[in-house]
Amino acid sequence: GLTVPYIVRLETGTVNRGIYRIAMLFDPTQPGKPWARQPGWNGKLVWGFGGGTAPHHTQDATPSALDDNALSRGFAVATSGLTVHGSNANDVLSAETIMMVKEHVAETYGPIRYTIGMGCSGGGLQQYIIANSYPGLLDGLMPTCSYPDIWTTAQEVLDCALLHRYFTGDGLPMWLNPLQFSQVEGHSTPTVCQSWDSLLAPVFEAANAANCNIDASKVYDATNNPSGARCTLSDYTIATLGPRDRDSWNPVEQGLGRGFAKRPLSNAGIQYGLGQLLSGNITAAQFVDVNTRIGCLDIDGLKTTSRCEADRGSESLAFRAGLVNDARFLNQVPIIDLRGHDDAEIHTDDWSYVIRSRMDRTHGHHKNQIIFTGAAPVVGDPAFACSEFISAGLGAGTPLVDTPKEACTANPLVLIDEWLAAIETDRSSRTQAQKVIANRPARAVDTCFIAGQAITDEATCRTAYPYYTSPREVAGGPQARDIISCRLKPLSKSDYPPGTFTDAQFAALQKTFPKGVCDWTARDPNEQASLPWLTYANGPGGQPLPVAPRARGN
Numbered sequence: 001g002l003t004v005p006y007i008v009r010l011e012t013g014t015v016n017r018g019i020y021r022i023a024m025l026f027d028p029t030q031p032g033k034p035w036a037r038q039p040g041w042n043g044k045l046v047w048g049f050g051g052g053t054a055p056h057h058t059q060d061a062t063p064s065a066l067d068d069n070a071l072s073r074g075f076a077v078a079t080s081g082l083t084v085h086g087s088n089a090n091d092v093l094s095a096e097t098i099m100m101v102k103e104h105v106a107e108t109y110g111p112i113r114y115t116i117g118m119g120c121s122g123g124g125l126q127q128y129i130i131a132n133s134y135p136g137l138l139d140g141l142m143p144t145c146s147y148p149d150i151w152t153t154a155q156e157v158l159d160c161a162l163l164h165r166y167f168t169g170d171g172l173p174m175w176l177n178p179l180q181f182s183q184v185e186g187h188s189t190p191t192v193c194q195s196w197d198s199l200l201a202p203v204f205e206a207a208n209a210a211n212c213n214i215d216a217s218k219v220y221d222a223t224n225n226p227s228g229a230r231c232t233l234s235d236y237t238i239a240t241l242g243p244r245d246r247d248s249w250n251p252v253e254q255g256l257g258r259g260f261a262k263r264p265l266s267n268a269g270i271q272y273g274l275g276q277l278l279s280g281n282i283t284a285a286q287f288v289d290v291n292t293r294i295g296c297l298d299i300d301g302l303k304t305t306s307r308c309e310a311d312r313g314s315e316s317l318a319f320r321a322g323l324v325n326d327a328r329f330l331n332q333v334p335i336i337d338l339r340g341h342d343d344a345e346i347h348t349d350d351w352s353y354v355i356r357s358r359m360d361r362t363h364g365h366h367k368n369q370i371i372f373t374g375a376a377p378v379v380g381d382p383a384f385a386c387s388e389f390i391s392a393g394l395g396a397g398t399p400l401v402d403t404p405k406e407a408c409t410a411n412p413l414v415l416i417d418e419w420l421a422a423i424e425t426d427r428s429s430r431t432q433a434q435k436v437i438a439n440r441p442a443r444a445v446d447t448c449f450i451a452g453q454a455i456t457d458e459a460t461c462r463t464a465y466p467y468y469t470s471p472r473e474v475a476g477g478p479q480a481r482d483i484i485s486c487r488l489k490p491l492s493k494s495d496y497p498p499g500t501f502t503d504a505q506f507a508a509l510q511k512t513f514p515k516g517v518c519d520w521t522a523r524d525p526n527e528q529a530s531l532p533w534l535t536y537a538n539g540p541g542g543q544p545l546p547v548a549p550r551a552r553g554n
Contacts, residue, residue: 002039002040002074004025004027004039004040005025005027005040006025006072007025007026007027007028007040008023008024008025008026008066008071009023009024009025009026009028010022010023010065010066011023013104015080015097015100015101015104016080016082016093016096016097016100016101017059017082018059018062018080018081018082018083018088018097019059019060019061019062019080019081020062020078020079020080020081020097020101021062021063021064021065021077021078021079021080022065022076022077022078022101022104022105023065023066023067023071023076023077023078024038024040024041024071024075024076024077024109025038025040025041025071025074026038026040026041027039027040032109033110034106034107034108034109034110034111035110036110037109037110038109040074041074041075041076041109041110042073042074042075042113043110043111043112043113044074044075044076044112044113044114044115044116044417044420045075045076045077045078045102045105045112045114045115045116046067046070046075046076046077046078046115046116046117046118046389046413047077047078047079047083047098047115047116047117047118047138048063048065048067048077048078048079048083048118048119048123048388048389049079049083049084049085049094049117049118049119049122049123049124049126049127049389050062050063050079050083050084050085050086050087050119050122050123051084051085051086051119051120051121051122051123051124051145052084052085052086052087052121052122053085053086053089053122053125053150053200053203053233054085054086054087054089054203054211054213055088055089055090055203055211055212055231055232055233055235055236056086056087056088056211056212056213057212057213057214057229058087058213058214059081060081060084060087060088060213061081062079062080062081062084063079063084063389064079064388065077065078065079066388067387067388067389068388069386069387069388069405069408069411069413070387070413073413073414073417075116075413076105076109078101078102078105080097080098080101082094082097083097083098083123083126084122084123085121085122085123085125085126086122087213089122089150089203089233089236089237090236090237090240091125091126091129091130091133091149091150091323092133092237092239092240092321092534092536094126094130095130095133095134095137098115098130098137098138099134099137102115102137113424114139114140114420114424115137115138115139115140116138116139116140116141116142116413116416116417116420117130117131117138117140117141117142117143118142118144118387118389118413119143119144119389120143120144120145120146120378120389121144121145121146121147121347121378122147123143123144123146123389124143124144124145124146124147124337125143125146125147125148125149125150125153127141127142127143127146128141128143128146128147128148128149128325128330128355129148129149129150129322129323129325131329131330131332131333132322132325132326132327132328132329132330132530132532133321133322133325133329133530133532133533133534134532134533135329135332135333135532135533138333139333139420140333140334140335140336140416140419140420141333141334141335141336141337142335142336142338142412142413142416143335143337143338144338144339144340144378144380144389145338145339145340145342145347145378146337146351146352146355147351147354148325148327148351148354148355148358148481148482149322149323149324149325150233150323151264151265151318151323151324151484152324152325152481152482152484153351154233154265155265155267155470155472155481155484156196156470156471156472156481157196157197157200157201157203157204158201158204158265158267158296158297159185159193159267159270159272159470159471159472160185160192160193160194160196160197160201160471161193161196161197161201161204161297162267162294162295162296162297163181163184163185163193163272163290163294163471164190164193164194164196164197165197165303166290166293166294167181167190170293171289171290171293174285174286174289175286175290178190180276180281180282180286181193183273183276183281183282183474184272184273184276184282184290184471184474185470185471185474186468186469186470186471186472186473186474187343187348187468187469187470188343188344188466188468189343189344191344191345192343192344192345192346192348193471195344195345195346196346199346200346201297201301202301203231203232203233204232204233204297204301205231205232205300205301206220206230206231206232206235206260206299206300206301207219207220207221207222207231207300207301208231208301209231210231211231211232212229212231214229219231222252222300226252226255226256227256230260230261232261232263232299232301234260234261234262234263234264234265235260235261236261237261237323238260238261238262238540239536239539239540240317240321240323240536240540240542241261241262241263241264241314241317241318241323241540242261242262242313242317242539242540242541243258243259243260243261243262243540244259244260244261244262244299244311245259245311245312245313246259248311248312250298250299260299262310262311262312262313262314262317263299263310263311263314264310264311264314264315264317264318264323264324264484265308265310265484266307266308266309266310266484266485266486267294267296267307267308268307268308268309268485268486268488268515269307269486269488269513269515269516269517269518270307270471270472270475270486270517270518271287271291271475271476271513271517271518272290272291272294272471272474272475273286273287273290273291273474273475274287274474274475274476275473275474275475275476276474277496277500278496278497284500284501284502284505285505288501288505288508288509291509291512291513292508292509292511292512293305295307296308307512309485310484310485315484315485315524315526315527316526316528317540317541318484319524319526319527319528319529319530320528320530320531320534320541320542321530321531321534321541321542322530322531322532322534324482324484324530325355325358325482325530326358326362326482326529326530327355327358327359327361327362327363328362328529328530328532329530329532330355330359330362330368330369331359331362331363331368331433331436332432332433332436333368333436334368334416334419334420334423334436334440334444335368335369335370336370336372336412336415336416336444337352337355337369337370337371337372338371338372338380338384338385338412339352339371339372339373339374339380340373340374340375340376340377340378340379340380340381340385341373341374341375341376341377341380341464341465342377342378343466343467343468344377345377347377347378348467348468349373349465349466349467349468350467350468350469350470352371352467353371353467353479354479354480354481355369356369356371357478357479357480358480358482361480363433367437367440368433368436368437368440370444370445370446370447371446371447372384372410372412372446372447372448372449373447373448373449373461373465374448374449375449375450375465380449381449382404382407382408383407383408383409383410383449383452383454384408384410384411384412384449385408386405386408386411386412386413387413409454410447410449410454415441415443415444418441419436419439419440419441419444422439422441423435423436423439426438426439446458446461447461448460448461448464448465450464475518476518476520477518477520478520482524482527483520483523483524483527484524484526485524485525485526486518486519486520486522486524487518487519487522487523487524487525488515488516488517488518488519489516489517489518489519490516491506491509491510491513491516491517493506531544532544533545
């Protein structure tokens with residue numbers, strides 16, 4: 001309700017080796033102290049996350065903080081190069097950076113009432129995983145075109161890379177119908193897996209200098225530079241996951257006398273295309289061929305003929321550290337998940353429902369998560385694409401696109417601000433999770449936008465914007481996609497219709513699955529509840545930080 005000069009103070013600096021930006025309305029003629037903030041700032045902070053996924057070894061640029069949708073309403077806006085996932089795919093470091101920049105904001109400008117996350121793709125992923133692993137850093141989430149975490153998303157990257165290469169290579173001429181590709185992959189079109197393979201599969205390649213964003217002469221080469229920088233996701237987070245055990249070392253590791261980073265990734269026991277085989281959409285010969293020839297990618301990202309297993313101990317560390325997002329603390333924050341309908345590339349609609357499935361399993365509901373869906377891929381709809389971080393916030397250097405204010409009829413920032421303000425004034429004895437549900441605005445419901453109309457009927461929205469599955473769901477896995485290494489059961493002909501396989505075909509499957517196939521009725525044997533607020537100062541695995549100090553009166 002205040003009228004103040006539209007003068008933006010933009011501060012740029014370096015915290016935690018990352019370049020940050022803080023923007024807010026600021027009158028230079030008026031005093032501004034942390035104990036008496038300027039009237040142009042409402043005490044609320046929007047954190048703009050950048051997208052992508054890459055393990056850069058450089059200090060990259062940071063996204064713009066000049067978001068009119070937030071600034072014109074009195075919010076401060078902060079960004080950092082270390083919360084651009086396309087530069088820094090280490091979510092522990094992202095969380096640490098937010099903590100440190102927020103401390104600087106509070107000490108410089110005044111106490112922060114609450115912080116709202118905003119950002120697309122890897123920017124949405126960071127919100128979900130940081131809110132769950134470091135509860136309290138973000139008070140409200142507005143993820144766009146998001147994913148739940150790195151390592152369960154990496155499962156689809158791996159599966160898609162293997163399947164796409166098989167269907168366009170070894171699988172010919174047995175597989176000629178693209179419809180069957182999609183059926184095995186669980187998508188509406190083969191372009192989804194094609195996109196995963198081209199865009200994200202390179203992050204498994206240790207020798208890919210582009211992943212590290214450094215000169216190739218400094219990068220790992222198994223023959224010529226074995227001690228060079230390894231440019232994989234797992235090696236980038238070795239402080240969290242730790243090195244591989246000695247008995248797992250390959251010849252290069254043995255020569256170096258040290259292990260590369262553990263990798264919590266497996267496709268052992270996965271029966272690709274199982275659901276389509278049982279439905280009669282693919283033949284037994286096709287099923288046997290894809291499963292016996294698909295192989296995996298080794299620790300250097302190179303093709304193997306055998307399946308790969310997660311490094312020993314990596315799964316339990318990934319669960320403990322929240323690298324597999326179990327949604328344990330997501331019930332404590334309002335979530336407006338923004339989805340631009342897309343079933344042709346990597347930002348498919350189903351990922352919003354994957355995290356919802358995890359919330360349902362953990363808490364028995366998803367009452368604090370609502371989903372807005374619109375027709376334009378990634379962006380969604382002008383009714384809710386009101387911020388640069390929503391409409392084009394895919395990373396540093398991405399052109400900012402403004403949606404006309406008059407088109408923002410369902411501005412999610414306004415809605416989540418209303419939600420958080422009500423929680424802030426709730427002085428009842430309810431728990432935080434109960435306050436989040438009790439104070440949800442009546443208009444905060446799942447909504448899709450069709451031809452300019454806001455629709456809340458679930459059936460209508462699902463028809464207009466269908467979502468699909470994944471290779472592991474086709475193989476029998478759960479919608480939550482949160483199993484790294486499935487529990488195995490013996491391969492048995494009785495699990496298939498009589499006469500499905502010839503003796504030769506079944507013998508080939510036995511060779512492919514010597515330890516058995518996935519028993520999806522059981523949970524991951526390495527699963528454990530995530531622990532919040534871990535520090536890795538004393539090494540991989542992490543230890544919980546002590547209870548935060550509280551101010552005491554004299």
